[in-house]
Every structure is written in C-alpha cells, then in structure tokens.
Amino acid sequence: MSKFSYLLRFQLLKRFKSKTFVITNIIVFLLLLLVANLNHIINAFDKGEADAYIMVVNQTGKESFMDDLGALEEEYYTEGMGRIHFEILTDYDENSTERNILIASFDDDILKAELKNSHLNFLKQNTLQSYLQMLKNNYLFEGLDKEEIELLEKLQTPLILIVETEDEATTAKEILSLFSMILSIPMFMLIVFSVQYIGGSIVEEKSSKAIEYLIANVSPKQHFFAKILTSFTFLVVQMLLMLVYGLVGGFLSAFVFGKASGGSLNQILASNFGLDVSDMKEILTYLPLALFFFLAFAGLGGLLFMVIMAFIAAISNSNEDFQQFQSPLMILMLVGFYGALFGTMAGPNIVVKILGYIPFFSPFMAPSLFLANIYSWYETLISLLVLSITTYTIYKLIMPAYKTAILSYDTDKFLKRIRKAFGKNNNNKTTNNK
Amino acid sequence: MLEVINARKDYGSLTAVKDLSFTIKPGEVFGLLGTNGAGKTTTFKMIMGLIEPTSGEVLFNNKPITYNEVDEIGYMIEDRSLLTKMVVKELIIHYGRLKSLEEEEIITRMRYWLKRFNIENYENRKINTLSKGNQQKIQFITAIINNPKLLILDEPFAGLDPLNTLKFVEVIRDFQSKGAMIIFSTHQIDHVESFCENLIVLQDGKPVIAGNINEIRSEYKKHNILINAAGLEEDKLRAISGVFDVVKDADQWIVKIEDEKYHEEVFKYVKTLKNVIKFDLEQARLSEIFIDKVGEVYE
Numbered sequence: 116m117s118k119f120s121y122l123l124r125f126q127l128l129k130r131f132k133s134k135t136f137v138i139t140n141i142i143v144f145l146l147l148l149l150v151a152n153l154n155h156i157i158n159a160f161d162k163g164e165a166d167a168y169i170m171v172v173n174q175t176g177k178e179s180f181m182d183d184l185g186a187l188e189e190e191y192y193t194e195g196m197g198r199i200h201f202e203i204l205t206d207y208d209e210n211s212t213e214r215n216i217l218i219a220s221f222d223d224d225i226l227k228a229e230l231k232n233s234h235l236n237f238l239k240q241n242t243l244q245s246y247l248q249m250l251k252n253n254y255l256f257e258g259l260d261k262e263e264i265e266l267l268e269k270l271q272t273p274l275i276l277i278v279e280t281e282d283e284a285t286t287a288k289e290i291l292s293l294f295s296m297i298l299s300i301p302m303f304m305l306i307v308f309s310v311q312y313i314g315g316s317i318v319e320e321k322s323s324k325a326i327e328y329l330i331a332n333v334s335p336k337q338h339f340f341a342k343i344l345t346s347f348t349f350l351v352v353q354m355l356l357m358l359v360y361g362l363v364g365g366f367l368s369a370f371v372f373g374k375a376s377g378g379s380l381n382q383i384l385a386s387n388f389g390l391d392v393s394d395m396k397e398i399l400t401y402l403p404l405a406l407f408f409f410l411a412f413a414g415l416g417g418l419l420f421m422v423i424m425a426f427i428a429a430i431s432n433s434n435e436d437f438q439q440f441q442s443p444l445m446i447l448m449l450v451g452f453y454g455a456l457f458g459t460m461a462g463p464n465i466v467v468k469i470l471g472y473i474p475f476f477s478p479f480m481a482p483s484l485f486l487a488n489i490y491s492w493y494e495t496l497i498s499l500l501v502l503s504i505t506t507y508t509i510y511k512l513i514m515p516a517y518k519t520a521i522l523s524y525d526t527d528k529f530l531k532r533i534r535k536a537f538g539k540n541n542n543n544k545t546t547n548n549k
Numbered sequence: 550m551l552e553v554i555n556a557r558k559d560y561g562s563l564t565a566v567k568d569l570s571f572t573i574k575p576g577e578v579f580g581l582l583g584t585n586g587a588g589k590t591t592t593f594k595m596i597m598g599l600i601e602p603t604s605g606e607v608l609f610n611n612k613p614i615t616y617n618e619v620d621e622i623g624y625m626i627e628d629r630s631l632l633t634k635m636v637v638k639e640l641i642i643h644y645g646r647l648k649s650l651e652e653e654e655i656i657t658r659m660r661y662w663l664k665r666f667n668i669e670n671y672e673n674r675k676i677n678t679l680s681k682g683n684q685q686k687i688q689f690i691t692a693i694i695n696n697p698k699l700l701i702l703d704e705p706f707a708g709l710d711p712l713n714t715l716k717f718v719e720v721i722r723d724f725q726s727k728g729a730m731i732i733f734s735t736h737q738i739d740h741v742e743s744f745c746e747n748l749i750v751l752q753d754g755k756p757v758i759a760g761n762i763n764e765i766r767s768e769y770k771k772h773n774i775l776i777n778a779a780g781l782e783e784d785k786l787r788a789i790s791g792v793f794d795v796v797k798d799a800d801q802w803i804v805k806i807e808d809e810k811y812h813e814e815v816f817k818y819v820k821t822l823k824n825v826i827k828f829d830l831e832q833a834r835l836s837e838i839f840i841d842k843v844g845e846v847y848e
Binding site: 118121122125319320323324325326327328329330331332333334522 | 594597598599600616619620622624626628629630631632633634643644646647648649691
C-alpha cells in the first residue's frame with residue numbers, strides 16, 4: 116500500500132469511526148424518519164376534532180329548518196373533522212349562558228342568523244357560515260321557476276375571469292420551490308462540516324508540529340490530496356447516506372404506515388403526500404435533474420471551499436489563527452446560503468440571477484434557483500461550468516503556495532502570510548513516492 | 550554516507566546557513582552545536598528536504614534525498630511533533646506506516662522500545678496524558694521505529710532527567726554500533742564531548758569550529774590546571790606569566806593558561822605550598838572552546 120493510500124485510509128477511518136460521525140448519523144436518520152412520517156405521527160396522536168353542539172332557537176317559522184341544517188351536515192361532513200350537532204332550544208332565555216346558541220329568523224324573507232356565546236373554532240364557524248349561506252339561497256330560490264334561478268346564478272358569475280398561463284406556478288412547482296429551501300439547509304450544513312473538518316485537521320497537525328514529521332515522509336501534494344479526498348469522500352458518503360435515510364423514511368411512510376399497497380410510484384407517492392397524480396408526475400420528472408444539480412454543486416462547491424480552507428489552515432499556526440482567518444470564507448458561504456433561501460422567494464430577479472453565477476455563491480444558489488424555476492437547465496449548467504473552471508484554477512494557484520505555507524510558522528499578518536506563501540516555494544523534494 | 554556540500558539558506562535578506570560542509574560516515578556520531586538561531590534546525594530541515602538549500606547540496610549515499618530515501622531516515626524534531634489526542638499505540642503505528650512498515654512489525658518494535666524505556670504500560674494511554682519526559686520518549690521511538698540508517702536528532706535530550714538521558718545515549722550508541730549515521734544537536738555540551746567524534750559549531754549560520762573533537766581540543770592552545778592545595782594565593786597565581794584566569798571551583802582552583810608550556814611556572818609556585826593534593830594539567834573543555842570562539846556561553 117502506498118503512503119498516499121495509507122494516509123487516505125487512515126484519515127477516512129478516523130473520520131468514519133469517530134463518535135461524532137456515528138452520533139450525527141443516528142440523529143439525522145431519526146430526524147429524516149420523523150419528517151417523512153410526520154403526517155402519520157400527527158394522525159396517530161390526533162384523536163380527531165371534537166364534535167360541536169349548537170343550540171338552535173328556530174324563529175324562522177320553518178318546521179324543516181332543523182332537518183335542513185342536519186341534511187347539510189350529513190352531506191358536507193369531512194372524515195376526522197368532528198361533527199356539528201344541531202339541537203332545538205325551545206325555552207330560550209336572552210340571559211342564558213348556554214354555549215353556541217344560534218338564533219335563526221327571517222328578515223323580509225331573507226334568512227338571518229345570530230350566534231351567541233360562541234365557542235366554535237374557526238373551521239366550525241366557517242362551516243356553519245357556509246351551511247347558513249346555502250340555506251339562505253335555497254329559501255330565497257323557493258317558489259322561483261328554473262329560468263329565474265338561472266338568471267340569479269348568472270348575476271353571481273364574476274365579471275373578470277383570471278386565466279392561468281402555462282408559466283403560472285402549479286402545485287408541483289410550488290412544492291419543488293419549497294423543496295429547494297429544504298434541500299439547501301442540509302447541503303449548507305454538510306459543506307460547512309466538511310470544510311471545517313479539513314481546516315481543523317490541518318491546523319491540528321500544524322499547531323502540534325506533527326506536520327514536519329508528516330511532510331518529511333509524504334509530499335505536501337500527497338498530504339493535501341489526502342485531506343481533500345477524505346473530506347470530499349465524507350461529503351459524498353454523507354449526502355448519499357442522507358438520501359438513503361430519506362428513502363427509508365419515504366418507504367416506511369408509503370408502505371408501512373401509509374395506505375399504499377399497489378399502483379404506480381406516482382400514485383403511491385401522490386396518495387401518500389395528498390397530491391394529484393399529475394402533480395406528483397411533474398415533480399418526479401423534474402426531481403432527478405434537480406438532485407443531480409444539487410449533488411454536482413455540493414461536490415464541486417465543497418471542493419472549492421475545501422481547497423481554500425486547506426490553504427487557510429496551512430497559513431495558520433494555531434487554532435486561534437485559523438478561527439480568525441476562516442471568517443471571510445464562512446461569510447461568503449453564508450451569503451450563498453441566504454441567497455439560496457431568499458433568492459427563491461424573490462423570484463426571477465436579475466441580481467439573484469447574477470449572484471447564482473458567482474462561484475462562491477453558486478454552490479448553494481444555482482440548484483435552488485433551478486428547483487424554483489428561476490434558472491433553466493442550461494443556465495444552471497453554465498453556472499456549474501463556471502464553478503468547475505474556478506475550482507480548478509484556484510486549486511492550481513493554491514497548490515504550490517500550500518507547500519510553502521504548511522511548513523512555515525511566520526507570525527506576520529494574514530495578508531502578508533498569503534503574499535509570502537505565493538511568493539516562494541521552498542519544498543522541491545522529489546515526489547516520486549512509492 | 551551523508552554529505553552536506555557548501556549548503557546555504559537565505560530567507561530574503563537573512564542568511565540562516567552559509568558555506569556549510571560536512572560529511573558523516575556510517576557508524577559516526579556527529580554533533581551540531583550553536584547558539585539559538587545559529588542555523589542548526591535549518592540545517593536539519595535541509596537534510597530532510599523540508600526546505601531546499603538556496604545553494605549547495607545534500608547527498609545521502611551519493612544521491613539527493615527524495616521521498617524514496619526517507620524510509621531509511623529517522624527524524625526527531627526539536628519541538629514535540631506528536632498528535633496529542635491520539636493513543637500512544639495509534640500514533641506509533643501511524644508514524645511507522647509513514648515509514649512503509651507493516652503494522653505487525655511496528656507493534657513488535659514498539660513493544661520492545663516501550664519496554665526498554667520503561668513505559669510499556671502507556672501503550673494505550675493518550676499522548677496528552679503523558680509527562681513531557683515520556684512524550685519525549687515516544688517521539689524518540691517514532692524516530693527510531695524504522696531502524697534508520699541516518700538518525701537526525703534535534704535536541705533529543707531536552708526535558709529529560711539524567712537517568713533517561715543516559716537511556717537515550719545508550720540507544721544512540723546501539724545505533725552507532727549497528728553502523729547508523731547519527732547527527733544531533735544539543736544544549737548539553739557534555740554529551741558532545743562524551744560520544745561525538747566530529748562536530749560543527751555554527752554561529753549566525755556560519756561554521757566557526759569544525760572537525761574532529763580531539764583534534765580541535767589539541768589544536769586549541771589554552772589549557773587548564775586543576776589544583777587542590779592548602780594556602781594557595783590567587784593573586785600569586787594571576788601574577789605568573791601565561792596565566793590569564795583563575796577560577797575557584799568547589800574545593801579546587803582552575804588555572805587557565807595561554808599555552809601548555811606555561812604549566813611549569815605554575816608548578817614551581819605550587820611546589821612551594823604545603824599539602825598539595827592535586828595538580829592536574831588538562832586540555833581546555835569544549836564549552837570553553839565554544840565560549841572562546843562564539844563569544845558567549847553555550848545555552
């Protein structure tokens with residue numbers, strides 16, 4: 116096994132065997148299970164909405180009034196919502212403290228109702244309103260012939276009809292837009308963790324002077340690549356693990372706790388998430404490309420930040436130095452993250468679109484803008500290309516300076532250390548390691 | 550064989566090492582001395598290839614040192630270079646693997662050395678829980694775990710008590726007897742005298758004393774006379790021709806003379822005294838030569 120392979124294996128094992136990794140993954144797994152099955156969990160604890168009781172003082176003179184109300188409740192009752200029970204109150208006293216007293220009467224042939232001592236919630240109040248509105252219309256239309264009713268109905272037709280264009284956000288697009296925000300958060304956290312890890316790991320070796328032993332035995336280039344590859348592998352593995360956790364959660368939600376038993380994937384998912392099959396189909400058509408962009412941007416963006424962070428750690432002599440020097444990079448990452456969150460809300464704004472092409476922001480913004488339908492696929496691809504070129508260029512620039520910086524213990528100021536690192540390259544030991 | 554040929558290292562306008570040349574043969578222990586900032590660590594880093602000489606070259610068995618040769622070299626850094634959050638066993642295995650050794654072999658060698666340094670119970674202890682002296686031992690073990698042909702030791706005895714210093718010296722002598730080349734720097738100049746054959750003293754990056762220790766001492770004219778006698782008068786000693794200093798050291802006097810030939814004059818005076826217990830002529834100590842050449846106390 117070459118020293119590089121050993122170093123890579125050593126660092127990967129150290130990373131994946133760490134208690135932090137195991138505990139984090141247990142928490143993430145449980146969280147994703149929880150999120151994917153939130154509807155089932157809520158239903159399991161939800162005993163249904165309580166029934167409501169309304170005491171009706173029937174001053175309408177219509178004997179059928181109570182039956183009419185009851186019939187509407189039977190017709191429009193929704194499963195799990197709690198029923199409305201109507202009971203006649205004959206000896207009504209104005210000073211009664213009885214709850215939910217509905218006093219119904221006619222005022223010039225128009226049904227009028229008053230609800231006293233209401234303890235109904237918002238939904239029940241709305242339901243009652245709609246029942247009474249329907250009864251009001253029905254009573255008004257009584258005795259009218261068909262033509263008169265049609266004429267009245269025509270009068271209620273809106274003057275302006277709003278026609279949705281093809282570009283108008285559909286339910287599917289709204290969900291995808293929401294998805295972009297949900298995906299941005301774990302992506303940001305993963306990149307930050309990976310980037311922080313590489314920096315912390317290098318600073319630990321440098322501040323303890325162990326770096327001199329390491330660089331005496333493996334070239335700075337191999338050391339650098341081992342660090343980058345470890346962090347990158349960690350990032351990819353963690354992203355895939357999260358994807359697996361999400362799929363396990365989805366599977367449990369659909370097949371174990373849900374009602375899905377057969378049919379197409381579209382149907383199963385649609386029924387599970389309470390969406391139309393057509394919306395789910397649209398989401399599933401769009402999602403693979405979106406996921407590809409998310410993974411590609413996370414990978415390449417992570418790589419860009421790792422390369423820069425490795426250099427920042429290399430010019431730091433201590434953890435205090437590192438905490439101070441890494442701030443500008445962390446701020447850039449935060450700007451990108453907030454850009455992803457708020458950019459999708461702002462819509463197709465020119466500033467948002469431009470920010471999405473800037474490499475330090477694009478890892479977070481571009482895939483979100485694509486999911487939010489602000490970027491087309493080719494705009495997203497252009498942003499990805501710009502990011503790739505920038506990452507490669509920055510790597511080529513930083514690599515020779517890393518060799519110098521990693522063995523230097525200069526105590527100059529941040530910018531002077533950078534200038535010195537780029538100004539000279541001391542290590543020329545042949546790198547033809549076994 | 551290790552050859553440093555006209556090595557020079559500049560950091561901008563500062564010259565850390567200048568015109569440095571020396572050779573170390575198999576089985577030789579070589580001392581590199583100098584005050585702080587004299588260029589000792591820079592020299593070691595140039596040998597290890599951690600920094601490239603501005604001019605000159607370093608050859609190991611007639612070839613420049615590359616990453617192909619480092620497995621034959623052991624390097625102990627002046628500052629402790631240990632990953633202190635690791636367990637002793639993990640760290641030694643990690644460093645040994647970077648010397649291309651197999652894990653089983655490293656464990657066997659590690660247990661041997663831990664036992665030899667009386668720290669076999671610390672195999673599974675975290676480095677940061679060990680005392681400074683024991684950390685120094687671990688660092689020494691990481692430098693010798695690969696049975697190096699060239700052993701570079703930058704201040705190996707720093708922070709060690711006399712007993713452990715003796716253990717280190719024994720191990721260094723073992724490697725010497727096996728034909729290893731050893732170069733080391735130290736602040737304890739007695740060690741250089743006791744087991745170095747050749748040395749270089751650096752001052753401001755330049756060699757001020759170089760060569761075989763015995764030759765250096767014999768070429769150095771100044772001598773010391775150690776006297777233990779009753780009734781000795783310091784002023785009378787100082788008045789003798791060739792005497793340039795008289796120092797009281799515990800129960801004896803050290804009389805420093807410009808040349809060996811002046812000892813007879815001193816002896817004539819001492820003969821006049823009663824109860825002379827000791828009169829001993831010796832070559833100047835290395836530390837005295839050092840002070841004389843470098844102009845300051847070796848510290």
